[in-house]
Amino acid sequence: MAITKIHAINRSTKAAIKYIIDPLKTRNGELVEGIHCDVPTASFEFEMLADMSHRYNGNYERVGGRDVDGIRRHQSAKSYHLIQSFSPDDHVTPEEAHAIGVQLMRELLGNDYQFVIATHVDKDHIHNHIVFNAYSMTTLKKFRSQPYITANRIKEISNRLTAEHGLSVSLRRDEQLEKNGFVHEKDVHQSFRAELRRRLRFVASRATSPEMFDQLCEQLEITTTKRGQDRG
Incomplete structure (x- = not known):
């Protein structure tokens, strides 16, 4: 890795x-x-x-x-x-x-x-x-x-x-949990909600259209859903 x-x-x-x-x-x-x-x-x-x-x-x-x-x-x-x-x-x-x-x-x-x-x-x-x-x-x-x-x-x-090259790769938090049954110690103390808020603030400050919003969310591994005409 x-x-x-x-x-x-x-x-x-x-x-x-x-x-x-x-x-x-x-x-x-x-x-x-x-x-x-x-x-x-x-x-x-x-x-x-x-x-x-x-x-x-x-x-x-x-x-x-x-x-x-x-x-x-x-x-x-x-x-x-x-x-x-x-x-x-x-x-x-x-x-x-x-x-x-x-x-x-x-x-x-x-x-x-x-x-x-x-x-x-x-x-x-x-x-x-x-x-x-x-x-x-x-x-x-x-x-x-x-x-x-x-x-x-x-x-x-x-x-x-x-x-x-036949080497292991660095896993995301959810992948670590699925594969190993645990998350590395350095990730345990990271607040998921706080990190999500930071990423959403970044997206909101950069996105100039709904399409760009979706693209940035995808790049930052944020899943979005639509409720009627709004995202939830």
């Missing part, structure tokens, strides 16, 4: 890359790879592309710049850090885990984004750390990360790839 997580890097991409390529964690750097960039200069290359995006697009607020008309703005994501952790029970090799991580990023990003991938073998479970640029090489636009939707998309790709 592979568990995936993603978060935005708002401060130092250089520090994040330095952490993930640690020789003590990556078999002396053997399990480190740069895609569309050189690992030693990756953070600088990321910054150069971001600068090109700022110059080309002009709208600094939209593309994540810090100053708009002399007013300091909140700085948005410079890059993203994705983690893919494999279960010790899968007995995946570091090389196989690394290859699955590269496949995951190829499907998620196409051929449009720079990224550095490092496979860590310092713990009992092998895991990939991936830092990718927030800016596209082809469009100079920013990667669009949407709460829940992006994470679910990553999980779907990861599950399919791990299944293709």
Whole structure:
């Protein structure tokens, strides 16, 4: 089973890359790879592309710049850090885990984004750390990360790839209960209703039509029913 997580890097991409390529964690750097960039200069290359995006697009607020008309703005994501952790029970090799991580990023990003991938073998479970640029090489636009939707998309790709490699997949709460008769401890304390409310608030803030509402609900695994002309 592979568990995936993603978060935005708002401060130092250089520090994040330095952490993930640690020789003590990556078999002396053997399990480190740069895609569309050189690992030693990756953070600088990321910054150069971001600068090109700022110059080309002009709208600094939209593309994540810090100053708009002399007013300091909140700085948005410079890059993203994705983690893919494999279960010790899968007995995946570091090389196989690394290859699955590269496949995951190829499907998620196409051929449009720079990224550095490092496979860590310092713990009992092998895991990939991936830092990718927030800016596209082809469009100079920013990667669009949407709460829940992006994470679910990553999980779907990861599950399919791990299944293709003969590994187990990460189950949803209801699937865990049906298969095992219990839910993992970290999920027991999560309030189902609170999570549902968070997801519904997200859908309500994004949906501009009934069709879009249904589409977002499906992506977030929310089941809707209709009562007459209303949803219940």
